Amino acid sequence: MKAVVIKCFGKPEDTFQTIELPIPSLNDNEVLIKVKATSINPIDYKIRGGHLPHLVPSFPAILHGDVSGIVEKTGANVREFQAGDPVYGCIGGVIGIDGALAEYTKADYRLLSKMPNGIDFTEAAAIPLVGITAYEAIFQRANIQSGQKVLIYGGVGGVGHLGIQFAKVLEAEVYATVSSEQQAAIVKELGADYTIDYKKETVQEFVKKYTDGKGFDVVFDTIGNQHLTNSFEAVKRKGTVVTTVSLDKIDISPIHEKALTFHTVYMIIPILYNDEAGKREHGEILRHITELVEQGKVKPLIDPNGFNIKQIAQAHSYAEIGKNIGKVVISL
Template sequence: MQTAQTNNYMKAMVLENYGEAFKLKELPVPAPAKGQVLVRIAASGINPLDTKIKRGEGKHAKQLVPAILGLDLAGVVVSTGEGVTSFKTGDEVYGMAGGIGGRQGTLAEYAAVDADLLALKPANLSMREAAALPLVFITAWEGLVDRANVKADQRVLIHGGAGGIGHVAIQLARSFGASVFATGSSKSLQVIESLGATPIDYNSLSVKDYVEKYTAGEGFDIVFDTVGGETLDKSFEAVRNYTGHVVSALGWGSHSLAPLSFRGATYSGVFTLLPMLTGKGMKHHGDILREAARLAENGQLKPLLDKRTLALGEAEAAYKAIESGATTGKLVVNI
């Protein structure tokens, strides 16, 4: 076990009841259990899921109140628990580490985190940039790589290409050599194009129109839905016959599978929270983040950040900005 000096107490934003404002409190610094490391958090990435949990609408996340929310972090290891050999005191790390399933979240100065969930921070990214990546990159990897087995020369369509998952999914698919297309509103098309994808304005082109225009009517090899609802139904119409694969990170609700079945295509769902909820498969998340670090250090992956800088005590404002749709890029809170 390795330990660095810490204070006995930390500041944390606590949600006492769903739908209420956070309260800034002082709490004891947690001690790392077997297989855990204690991280001094430098930055906490905020995701739309975090805001749903705060409102009491993210029941699938199984986070009871009172709780400290926040899924993503980047920071420095200050001590290691029994059996941890993969990290040492002083290591800069990042990961999707808490905020669900009763785990302490990242809106705090410290967190005791399962070492399997972490990876060394990409050397060329700031703490803020690293904290923006874990949830969205893991989701993109599980969809495109684990489920759809993305390959060079495939045509990949990503719905919501300028969003949190979408903008890293574009970069990930391109790193495998795929030709990437992405839907968005007119205001997001420039961002999509800057990431190296062919932008598709979903308001001006029907599914039939853009399938004809970009695939000569054949359909896309992979369609990755990051939006859900009606967009998933459209994904079933846009996929290639026989060999096509639709993946969704928001495959909720009721959907007719007939358009998919008529194409002889396949479908997979992604539920990124499962390892933290079950305790099974957590090491794969750390492995995925090591791949993200490799891509970032090779210049193939860079998150888009919202320009505003907010401190821990301003987490309430951060959540409201995401709920209002007023952010451009991932919003990260400085701890």
């Protein structure tokens, strides 16, 4: 089979190569997938660029965790899927586990769900990593109650745009940060009740404007850096902050001073540590997301610049610049 691999770290145009590899063999808990599409997450280009060397599979490495495709073959323990099933999931692309940039890939069946009816492979490939991340944050960590004011940093981002929709499922009043009128229109369409242009309004200004200075019940930070610090300022006393990006050295004294509940989400832990219970949970989360998609309550936001596998270097360059709206998807 043809596979797109990296044999070193570096820029997209210097690293990706197409080579021939054997079709993967399966263990009892795996399925073989004919890959139809994948999407780019920041972890993918950070690994490729050498910024996360502790996470890279062995060279030649097949990157990308997100996959959608058709089951070709199943292992002896697999009962949930059979040949011909359209499936999706976040399957690897990290330490010792090949990803989706190949004609075929194998995956632990517990990480997968059947694809939602009514969407195509491109849309399905955009969901898994960001969907599970946003789900963990909104449904499991934030403990959102109906009517609460929820602020989401990064409204048109991969995680943020699904966070908006999940918060609306829980009947929250959703506020999303944007940086342009175009982004504001998109997040409104996704269900946000209010938009905040963080380049034009300070934290103090929008906290006063929307919460009478009290702060938001929940703040979900999907960007990190100064935005995480701002999250501590924007949340109310005894409120909740959830972040997906907490790798910086920051002052956490506001957590104590406001008696905050603070959570981080790192969705690849079950894959990294071969956590069977965690893998099953990922599959269960995807099945719930599938239901929400089929009910019309959730839809993935796809960047209009589509790419195919021959354009993988261009796709990585584009995603890395960070100007995309929603997910960058690659069709095979």
